[in-house]
Amino acid sequence: MTRLIDPGIGGAITLDDLVEALETTPFDPHDEDSFAALGPLLARLGRNRDFLADLAIAELKTRCAGQSAANSYGAQVFLLRPPNRRFVLRANFWPSGDDGIVQASGTAPFVYGMAHDHNFPFLTYGYLGPGYWSDYWEHDPDRPEQPMRFTGRRRIEPGQLMLYRMCRDVHAQLPPDAFSVTLNILGSHPSHRWIDQHRFDPATGAIADVLTTAPSEGLATIATHLGGGNGLDLIDHLARRHPHPRMRATALAALASARPDCPEAMALIARAAPDHPALDPSAADRVQPIRAKAPCGPGDSIRSRDTVA
16 A cells, blocks of 8 residues: 655745755665655645746746656646656646546546556655545565555545555546645656556456556667668677666567567567566567568578677
């Protein structure tokens, strides 16, 4: 279950104060207690009732130039500062089911009703409104084959502080009773881009989809299909030697898709399966390869020469 944190009693601080504190405070986003200790700082920003309105007004005056330049999220997210290598600060908007934007666009743009985990930890604070509701589950990342366990429905109350644990806490957000806003500190680490985020099936408790994508996945496919022998050698090197299992699986899938008529393709997918649960031999028919100009025939196997130090 998500962890409720005592927000403390410190007075309101500015956004600059929070940024300075985060930049000078050592913390480890992979250590639950270390990251949770930042929570009272977020709560102190939450007691500042003016800063978010001031930021919104300033953005509107510049036709949202700051958000357009740095915000890679959708319209539901307002970046409080450009992303930092150790943390991200944002405000999230949660319209109710009766709000005009939901009536016009439906609930999908706000990810309402989709059970998912996160490949990073984050702290959230109820800043405005009654708070959105969520159904909560807990999932053991060390036993991905085990179904998640339902832990209840609740909402984040005004002034409440909560920690979402990376890869463990699963939730499906539901519209609040009235428009609400939460504030977030997201833990950031270079390893997070290699960690999968999942959508879950509440009916079975099982992982339904992998939501994470990375530019390397498309680049690996381009290299195998268009890069000739040099591209194949490079991707094969990554498949065998890259330190992270996700990249090894990505490279193996790319190699298999580049040689769809080769008997090695099924073997490559099977080799990738331990590193990436979505790639298993029974799922091979879901791989949509781009047909290579010269599918491998007798004596034309995928080479394993190491060309990268």
